[in-house]
Amino acid sequence: MKGLFKFLAPFAPDYSGAVSVLFELGGLIVIYDAGGCTGNICGYDEPRWYGSKTALLSAGLRDMDAIFGRDDKLIEKIKDAAENLPCRFIAIICTPAPAVIGTDFKALARAVHNSTCKPVITVGTNGMDLYDKGQDKAYISLFEAFTADNAEEEHTADIGVIGATPLDMPDPESGLFIEKTLRAWGYSAACYGMGAGLDEIKRAGNTACNLVVSPSGFKTARWLKDRFGTPYTAGFPLLGSKDPLHIKIINSIGGNYDAERENTSSIINTNKRVGQNVNLLIIHQQVIANSLRECLAAADIHVNASVATWFMLDKQDSKTTDTVLKEEDDLRDIVCKQKFDIIVGDPLLKRAIPKWSGLYLDLPHYAVSGRLYGSTDIACVMDRIKSYAS
Amino acid sequence: MSDITFFTTIEELAQRTKTGGLMSQTVPRCHLHYNSPGASGFGVKRTGLLLPEAMMLMVSPGCCGRHGTVTGNETGFADRMFYMHMDERDLVTGRHLSRIAQAAKEICNSVKPYPKAIMICTSCVDALLGTDLERVCRKAEADCGIPVVPAYMDPITREGKKPPMASIQQSLYYCLQPTDEKDRTAVNLLGNFVPLDSDCELGELLKQTGIYKINQISACSTFEEYLEMNKAVMNLVLTSLAVPAAQDLEKRLGTPYRRLEHLYDISGIKVQYKMLAEALGSKIDDEFYFNRALKATEDFSSGHKGMKIAVGQTVNGNPFEIAAALIKYGMDVPYIFSHIIREEDRPYINYLNELSPRTKVFSSVYPSMIKYAGSMDGADVTLGLDAGYYFKDAVSIGWSCSERQPFGYMGLISLLKQIETGILNPKSHREQMCGSYLVI
Numbered sequence: 001m002k003g004l005f006k007f008l009a010p011f012a013p014d015y016s017g018a019v020s021v022l023f024e025l026g027g028l029i030v031i032y033d034a035g036g037c038t039g040n041i042c043g044y045d046e047p048r049w050y051g052s053k054t055a056l057l058s059a060g061l062r063d064m065d066a067i068f069g070r071d072d073k074l075i076e077k078i079k080d081a082a083e084n085l086p087c088r089f090i091a092i093i094c095t096p097a098p099a100v101i102g103t104d105f106k107a108l109a110r111a112v113h114n115s116t117c118k119p120v121i122t123v124g125t126n127g128m129d130l131y132d133k134g135q136d137k138a139y140i141s142l143f144e145a146f147t148a149d150n151a152e153e154e155h156t157a158d159i160g161v162i163g164a165t166p167l168d169m170p171d172p173e174s175g176l177f178i179e180k181t182l183r184a185w186g187y188s189a190a191c192y193g194m195g196a197g198l199d200e201i202k203r204a205g206n207t208a209c210n211l212v213v214s215p216s217g218f219k220t221a222r223w224l225k226d227r228f229g230t231p232y233t234a235g236f237p238l239l240g241s242k243d244p245l246h247i248k249i250i251n252s253i254g255g256n257y258d259a260e261r262e263n264t265s266s267i268i269n270t271n272k273r274v275g276q277n278v279n280l281l282i283i284h285q286q287v288i289a290n291s292l293r294e295c296l297a298a299a300d301i302h303v304n305a306s307v308a309t310w311f312m313l314d315k316q317d318s319k320t321t322d323t324v325l326k327e328e329d330d331l332r333d334i335v336c337k338q339k340f341d342i343i344v345g346d347p348l349l350k351r352a353i354p355k356w357s358g359l360y361l362d363l364p365h366y367a368v369s370g371r372l373y374g375s376t377d378i379a380c381v382m383d384r385i386k387s388y389a390s
Numbered sequence: 391m392s393d394i395t396f397f398t399t400i401e402e403l404a405q406r407t408k409t410g411g412l413m414s415q416t417v418p419r420c421h422l423h424y425n426s427p428g429a430s431g432f433g434v435k436r437t438g439l440l441l442p443e444a445m446m447l448m449v450s451p452g453c454c455g456r457h458g459t460v461t462g463n464e465t466g467f468a469d470r471m472f473y474m475h476m477d478e479r480d481l482v483t484g485r486h487l488s489r490i491a492q493a494a495k496e497i498c499n500s501v502k503p504y505p506k507a508i509m510i511c512t513s514c515v516d517a518l519l520g521t522d523l524e525r526v527c528r529k530a531e532a533d534c535g536i537p538v539v540p541a542y543m544d545p546i547t548r549e550g551k552k553p554p555m556a557s558i559q560q561s562l563y564y565c566l567q568p569t570d571e572k573d574r575t576a577v578n579l580l581g582n583f584v585p586l587d588s589d590c591e592l593g594e595l596l597k598q599t600g601i602y603k604i605n606q607i608s609a610c611s612t613f614e615e616y617l618e619m620n621k622a623v624m625n626l627v628l629t630s631l632a633v634p635a636a637q638d639l640e641k642r643l644g645t646p647y648r649r650l651e652h653l654y655d656i657s658g659i660k661v662q663y664k665m666l667a668e669a670l671g672s673k674i675d676d677e678f679y680f681n682r683a684l685k686a687t688e689d690f691s692s693g694h695k696g697m698k699i700a701v702g703q704t705v706n707g708n709p710f711e712i713a714a715a716l717i718k719y720g721m722d723v724p725y726i727f728s729h730i731i732r733e734e735d736r737p738y739i740n741y742l743n744e745l746s747p748r749t750k751v752f753s754s755v756y757p758s759m760i761k762y763a764g765s766m767d768g769a770d771v772t773l774g775l776d777a778g779y780y781f782k783d784a785v786s787i788g789w790s791c792s793e794r795q796p797f798g799y800m801g802l803i804s805l806l807k808q809i810e811t812g813i814l815n816p817k818s819h820r821e822q823m824c825g826s827y828l829v830i
Binding site (some may be wrong): 001003004005009011014015030033035036037039040042043045047050051054055056057058059061062063065077078080085095099101126127128130253344348368369370372 | 418421424459462472473475489493500514515543550642654757758809820823
């Protein structure tokens with residue numbers, strides 16, 4: 001039945017994604033909810049919350065406030081908080097309740113700005129979309145609001161990393177890992193929202209190249225390309241400094257995106273002895289799934305790899321066998337029809353395919369299972385695939 | 391811009407509760423809310439699943455069920471939770487309501503054995519849409535052939551007459567039917583999330599009044615056992631959140647109720663047992679337990695006189711009452727954390743005003759509490775994970791309602807023992823938070 005989930009519990013919603021982007025940037029983040037949505041973010045979707053001094057607050061919306069449209073009360077509350085807590089901007093994140101009452105967020109943002117004299121951004125999330133859509137909206141709102149046309153070039157990083165949040169990354173320290181890897185390749189990096197702050201976003205127009213590490217970064221990367229001519233590529237350096245992503249970055253800085261893809265295909269070894277009859281399904285966010293697929297190919301493990309995702313699938317970066325999952329039955333259907341030998345995905349997804357008997361390799365995704373599972377050693381996953389395929 | 395987080399004192403609170411006009415910082419609807427990592431509780435879904443052999447269908451935008459993803463797997467109720475996700479069209483048209491019966495039926499047919507009941511839980515969205523969930527449940531009941539119970543997870547009504555944690559208590563007893571076969575030897579205990587501590591004296595004392603059985607939903611392992619709760623001669627209500635449920639049972643089943651306060655002041659416990667016995671038309675001799683508790687308080691006091699204890703709102707009891715009791719036993723309570731001042735807090739606030747007017751009271755949801763994460767000092771021990779979050783150098787003791795259910799004299803003794811154990815074998819606050827599986 002459409003919309004009914006008997007085996008899979010909810011994934012991180014869009015407002016959690018929006019908060020994951022804004023969390024480290026020094027803003028006052030107001031979740032326009034009654035309290036439950038904020039509780040979900042703080043307790044389950046934001047691993048940085050414990051010990052943090054980030055001004056992440058709930059609007060504490062109540063039924064009478066919603067029925068009588070008491071936006072003036074919210075504005076007063078925000079003003080009070082902005083006067084008591086240091087903040088460089090204010091972000092208002094939407095949830096289902098204001099969506100029901102049809103809150104005019106643009107007007108609300110104007111009113112809050114007039115009241116507080118702070119820059120205000122709103123993120124039009126609704127609690128019904130998934131985290132990646134919220135990230136996508138938050139990134140574009142942020143960059144459109146703050147990236148300066150003529151920012152000083154001093155202290156600008158070579159590479160801007162867009163799309164890195166704890167919800168997407170294999171490990172809470174992934175931001176540092178990406179920066180470390182890029183540094184090993186000779187580049188300075190600004191991992192926006194996971195290490196790099198608002199000042200780096202202001203200078204984002206000056207970077208030499210942008211690296212998209214999750215699908216929510218594509219729209220912003222394209223916006224930066226249109227506005228500032230900054231080329232971009234997509235990938236996550238799963239194997240550290242040995243990752244084939246290095247080639248893509250070199251080509252990206254040196255040329256345009258299409259040329260870079262042609263060069264990528266030329267690095268794949270045509271030796272198809274290992275794994276050519278093995279069907280592999282990778283279920284994750286698209287960029288990490290693609291990166292794993294590329295790492296396998298670069299390591300001469302030529303399994304027939306398809307990507308499935310519950311989240312955004314960028315068509316430019318996908319193959320014809322890749323698919324978007326919407327309903328619980330979709331996963332069961334493709335697994336039954338396409339007879340995969342190996343599935344790599346979050347452990348919680350196994351519940352939806354109890355009758356499938358192939359090799360399931362765990363690759364936790366925080367947006368799916370939260371804190372239930374620890375980080376995964378990607379190299380170990382690749383070794384197991386290679387071992388199966390040999 | 392103020393650099394000092396907001397607090398008031400017991401003295402000021404006592405004065406303001408007499409004259410009316412609490413400070414806006416102590417009234418949650420007047421400001422944005424801080425969601426401290428320590429401020430946690432049992433949650434509507436987990437409470438609803440205290441109904442044995444029942445399933446729960448969450449009908450809401452997908453986000454509302456998110457905490458169930460983690461806590462369901464951590465606490466083992468994931469197999470009993472199902473989700474029907476609403477989309478934007480459902481918000482506008484309400485068409486999701488017409489699919490609930492079908493969803494419930496599909497769930498019942500997919501689990502083995504067939505469930506004994508199914509709870510349909512809606513969210514703030516349906517509260518704003520004015521959904522008649524009871525009517526929807528009647529239709530689903532006709533299709534599924536089992537009781538279908540309405541439940542509401544709508545924090546948008548939190549400071550209203552029936553907040554979500556009160557309405558879920560009412561939902562828990564929805565299936566109980568009127569009966570003429572009353573069991574004069576049985577009472578129900580309402581409001582606790584886990585069974586009473588096995589060493590609690592309540593059972594033994596009630597035997598003196600002719601009551602030999604205390605039914606608790608958290609102790610029922612079958613639906614049939616739960617249904618027997620309709621035969622109890624009285625409902626004992628452990629928390630104000632369960633009062634609406636008790637009132638509903640009084641109306642529907644004719645079962646009277648008696649409010650029991652969860653007390654740690656030894657004199658208060660004694661008076662309460664006396665009054666309970668009178669309500670049951672009998673007498674109780676509690677001297678043995680009273681003396682045991684008295685000795686425990688004296689021993690504790692001699693070993694820890696003057697110890698500074700910060701008390702949070704997530705403790706198993708009323709934070710103001712616990713504070714007053716601890717001060718009476720010779721402790722010092724410099725800090726209390728509470729996000730709201732309720733009518734039932736006033737007598738304890740007035741009493742505390744006599745004992746310790748300078749005690750600081752922090753509004754735990756006021757935004758400026760962010761500044762205090764892990765940086766407060768001046769407490770040796772903290773009670774409640776919410777208080778523990780602010781004092782990284784103090785001994786943190788959870789004492790929450792989800793770990794255990796203490797009561798009465800043995801509850802007091804258990805608290806003092808827990809503090810002793812915490813001092814001897816301290817556990818980090820973070821470790822306790824991770825192990826608590828509490829909804830935040």
